[in-house]
Amino acid sequence: MGMTLTEKILADHYAGGSIQPGDLIQVGIDLIMCHEVTTPPAIQMLLEHGLSGVFDPDRVVVTPDHFVPNKDIKSAELVRELREWVTANGIKNYYELGRHGICHALLPEQGHILPGQTVVGGDSHTCTYGAFGTFATGIGSTDLAAALYSGELWFKVPESIKVNLTGKLPPGVYSKDIVLELIRRIGVDGARYQALEYHGETLEELSMEARMTITNMAIEAGAKCAIMEADDLTSAYLDGRAKGGDWTVHRADQDARYAQELTIKVDDLEPLVAFPSLPANGREIASLTSEEKESVDQVYIGSCTNGRIEDLRIAASIMKGHQVAAGVRAIIVPSTSTTWKQAHDEGLLAIFHEAGCAISTPTCGACLGGHMGVLGEGEVCVSTTNRNFTGRMGHPSSRVYLASPATAAATALRGCITDPREYLQEER
Amino acid sequence: MQGRVQLYQRSHINTDEIIPARYLNVHDKAALARHAMEDIDPGFVDRVQAGDFIVAEEDFGCGSSREHAVWALQGAGVQAVLADSFARIFYRNAINNGFYPIEIAGISTRVGQGDELNIDLAKGRVINMTKDEVYDFPPFTSFIQAVIDAGGLLSYLGKQKSGAGISDGT
Structure with a gap:
């Protein structure tokens, strides 16, 4: 039986061999994103459980972004806690105020996100990274603590929804309108516990930035992740930017099984x-x-x-x-x-x-x-x-x-x- | 577990509504609890009592991954949430904190505000003492039950010594 793109990547990071939707599997994590709101509670939990240390400091990327420049005293304390933890654990990928950015824009821009990776982050919009052919999903602080400590996390293998984008965007209509159209059609829980896998000719004309707008809002349909196959544009974007060397481009099998398949004819879209x-x-x-x-x-x-x-x-x-x-x-x-x-x-x-x-x-x-x-x-x-x-x-x-x-x-x-x-x- | 119902007859109660982001500069349960449900139900904090259950419709806890939503409800004394369905990150966060997300289709149409419920987790059974009714739900998978029994994911992890794999293939 063929596999979806999400299944391919998860299987590649699972020691147990073949997988199918619904399986509960322990997945190796390639990269973890941390910011100042959800990471300090994770740090505190690890301390309380005597689970100190980070499994691999080079696989952790940190930036304060939510309330920076610090909006009040309590926020300043959160960022300080984050910074002290970064130093204590030898994490080199720390983007301080002035070199910082909104995490889901910063990590791709700085070349941390590569095709075929598994990425988790203490933020629901971590699904953005799926634009690179990456399995990426948002988690809470306890899962974050577990991933930081062990480099692994359990997941239920999601079913996938195949979304075909056909046609060419009319003037004044953008990728934001595509994703608003998708969410209007399937609802804010229309992809709950599922992966949104995007295909279609329209993607070829969308920049990586425009693609990220679409994958970013997967969580607004309740999805675990959104994913697009890496292509020449992905490689061109990563050229000279990619940190961490080689990457793996996976493709969905022709006979992959989807829970649902839908098509958006983007020629018909209007600004929403x-x-x-x-x-x-x-x-x-x-x-x-x-x-x-x-x-x-x-x-x-x-x-x-x-x-x-x-x-x-x-x-x-x-x-x-x-x-x-x-x-x-x-x-x-x-x-x-x-x-x-x-x-x-x-x-x-x-x-x-x-x-x-x-x-x-x-x-x-x-x-x-x-x-x-x-x-x-x-x-x-x-x-x-x-x-x-x-x-x-x-x-x-x-x-x-x-x-x-x-x-x-x-x-x-x-x-x-x-x-x-x-x-x-x-x-x- | 026994307690009273705090009823919300609506779907998509999101984590911004459970705990607004303006309070995310702390992560202390008691401090968060003071603002639980503030933007959609300003009377909640005064009304809720230790041991209460929240009952809602579909997709409870959608939106942001903030675990603060679970902590705010726990801090307010809520024992569990019963809903038609849960958003997946909230569901994970709840389990990871030993907080019970109980899925029962149509639950919000069967219970009334203030009804007294008794919940038997092992049997997967809710007894509505007020209405003298019984609602069944599937027990948690063995993996999830093991996490809850260990006292949350990190305690489970501590016991497994960096994760020896998952026994449950459901």
């Missing part, structure tokens, strides 16, 4: 916004009434979903020469320190500044209501992030709409939910 308070509430902007095109208080362009250089280029191309609408706060958060510099060098930061945006250092920040753009009572935000749950970005009565960077940029200029194609037409 996901209404509060679930990522599955996507609707075409063109279909909204003028009342539904709600006025916004804030636009947020950043996060592990859409804070990469390509996202900033798209947003800047729409904002160039325009002004953010009166009464709107537009916040730009490049996802890593390197991306910040690149955006600076390409003149994107100047465009954002001239349009009236605030530009932040990389941080998860307001995506999860931490700091750097928290919403007040009843405020409305269009955001390029991944979750619009009740209270996610601030006050429980605040309302978050999820959208692509283009839609967010157009919305910032108009002051209400806006179809980005209105600005693309202007350019022509």
Whole structure:
């Protein structure tokens, strides 16, 4: 019987031989991602259980990202705890403030993520790394502690859903719209306990950045992981960047078994916004009434979903020469320190500044209501992030709409939910 | 285990709702418990009593991987969550803390707010003392039960000495 891509990688990291969905297996872990919110509890647990030490310090990558620069005294203590643990355990891959970044943008950018690996991280969006043909999944602090200590973790082999992407993205429609469409179709638990395996010609035209936006939001459909086969573009991205040498490219077998198979014809897609308070509430902007095109208080362009250089280029191309609408706060958060510099060098930061945006250092920040753009009572935000749950970005009565960077940029200029194609037409 | 029902007749109660991220600058159970369910049910903290059970619909605990969600509920005195289904990271986090995620289809339509439940984990049986009804659920797999019996994953790991493999192939 053939195997899916996820099954191939898990079998490759399991000592017991053949596997099938539903099997409970002990899996060797190639790389562990740590940040300052979920790692300090893991450190404390290891101490309490007398399980000191890290199985292999070179397989651990650490960056503080959620509440950096430290938002308060307690956050400062968390980062200090993380830093002291890094030093004590001889972990070299530590990205301090100034070289830091949002973990799921930073690790791929710095070449830590390689095809065929198994990666776990103390963060639900660890599934992002699946864009590289990597098995990657988010875990809590206890699992993190176990993985750090032993280099292994138990998993139930997931069934896979095959998602075929066909056609070419129309102007104004981006990979964010693809993943919002998928989640709208299958629901926020439509892939619960399953792997989302992406195929199709559309992928060939999507950059690694655009692919990562899709894999990033797998958890928003409840998935254990999302995965795409590594191809020439993956190799080109890794060229000169990959840390750790060789990698293994796996392919799904032709006769692999899938729990479900679905196709998204991307030619038919339009720009979407996901209404509060679930990522599955996507609707075409063109279909909204003028009342539904709600006025916004804030636009947020950043996060592990859409804070990469390509996202900033798209947003800047729409904002160039325009002004953010009166009464709107537009916040730009490049996802890593390197991306910040690149955006600076390409003149994107100047465009954002001239349009009236605030530009932040990389941080998860307001995506999860931490700091750097928290919403007040009843405020409305269009955001390029991944979750619009009740209270996610601030006050429980605040309302978050999820959208692509283009839609967010157009919305910032108009002051209400806006179809980005209105600005693309202007350019022509 | 015996306790009262705190009923939520909705699906997708996510970890941002169980413990908002603005409180993730600590990981002390008692400190987190003060803000449990705050954004969707501000009265929860005053209403909940030690030993209570949360009952909800589908996909309980979806969203962020924050184990703080389990700790906040444990800190508030909640003994277990009963739901139609659980999000997978929350489910793992619960087991890893010896906190019981009990899956029973349709449970939220069968119990009422404040009903007194008695749960027999070994038999996989919930007795609703208030309504005099019985609901069965499949017992945990032997591996999960072994983790719970050991007192959580790290204690299990300590006993296994760096993980001697899993006996259960379910």
